[in-house]
Amino acid sequence: MLSLEQAQAAIRERITRAQRTQIITLNDAVGRTLARAPMAVVDNPAFDNSAMDGYAYNAVDLARAQGKLPVQGEASCGSAPGMLTTGTTMRIFTGAPLPRGADTIAIQEVVQVQDGVAVFPAAGKREDFIRRRGEDFRSGEELYPIARRIAPMDIALLAAAGVSEVEVFAKPTVLVVATGDELVPPGVPLQIGQIYESNRAATIAQLRQLGAEVIDGGIVKDNPATLHSVLAGAVNYDFVITSGGASVGDHDVVKQVFAQLGNIEFWRVKIKPGKPLAFGRVGDKTHFFALPGNPVSSLVTFKLFVEPALKAWHHGVWAWLELAATVENDLRRTPGRMEFLRGRLRTENGRLYAQALPGQGSHMLGTLRLTNGLIKIGEESPGFKVGDTVTVVPLTLDVS
Ligand code: AMP
Ligand code: MG
Secondary structure, three states, X not given: OEOHHHHHHHHHHOOOOOOOEEEEEHHHOOOOEEOOOOEOOOOEOOOOEEOOOEEEEOHHHHXXXXXXXXXXXXXXXXXXXXXXXXXXXXXXXXOOEOOEOOXXXXXXXXXXXXXXXXXXOXXXXXXXXXXXXXXXXXXXXXXXXXXXXXXXXXXXXXXXXXXXXXXXXXXXXXXXXXXXXXXXXXXXXXXXXXXXXXXXXXXXXXXXXXOOEEEEEEEEOOOHHHHHHHHOOHHHOOEEEEEOOOOOOOOOOHHHHHHHHOEEEEEXXXXXXXXXXXXXXXXOOEEEEEEOOOHHHHHHHHHHHHHHHHHHHOOOOOOOOOEEEEEOOOEEOOOOOEEEEEEEEEEEOOEEEEEEOOOOOOOOOHHHHOOOXXXXXXXXXXXXXXXXXXXXXXXXXXXX
């Protein structure tokens, strides 16, 4: 059996990285991954300008005039920089170009203007409230490296830098199939012995969030011939993800069918939940994951294996945020496998606390109502006691 790290490394090594790219507008860019480093078209700031509403002056002039300067002219936004007449101050507004000859700005709140003369309380420091051209970034500068997945925040920087289009990798195509004789989609009344299918639905939702093009392969019976026909076109996709039937039961047909179509690379990992799991290749560009059927195992293995694989496919290096938290309950367990518990994370006075939630069975979805993170337990750990420090992985930053 492989450790988590060994399994993740094995997957990383076997990924055929994305080749096809496309150019898209910024409007469509969130969630997509850069295939070329975008460069700033302009300096930011694009010109020297004022950070505040106030008065622009020359520090030497003000000292000479003992704190009083006649107001002459106005610098407003959207116009070209004017020229400060020696021995005067100019009215200026936030974002307006700094007039030539000025080197300091006083905010309007501290300046008294009487009969066209501005009275300054004290000389400011030269450069006060001035934003200099290029102090943020320079034209031609690489804004992001390739493999960056574009977040909403990145749109601000790209737009400010004058970038209207970005080159990204074409979306990975992912065929998602649920296997199981007992599965029906929600919306249909259940017959005795049937359950509602949830893994494929959640996998599709997660993939879409990660910027994948999903092909819904539906629910397939535990029948090798049927599954084989559904997966026969596997080579047409970048990824194929199945759920269920990956174990060694009589009706666990997924491995058998994948073994006919391609190569299975490994199928047991020393983690809980999620032990029955297979990864492999079909042809020279298709990666497949046979994820376990238990709903929680399916969610956890998606995060542990599919997310890193997608990251590698996009030429990136996957990492997630692990934090130290004080645990709020006791847990005894049998060492031997790395374990991920569903947890509730909270902060109090800037400290992070984690509660291992009741209801950890890998079939139990109700616990997800309170889950906002995972508690990671090392292979050899016998568990923890209240007050111990544990490692946690936040799943969301919204802890309301
Ligand atoms: P399996 O891995 O096929 O042996 O399934 C393990 C458990 O997960 C069984 O209780 C299945 O009924 C359940 N299960 C399998 N696939 C799904 C699915 N797509 N949605 C919900 N539960 C599932
Ligand atoms: Mg099954």
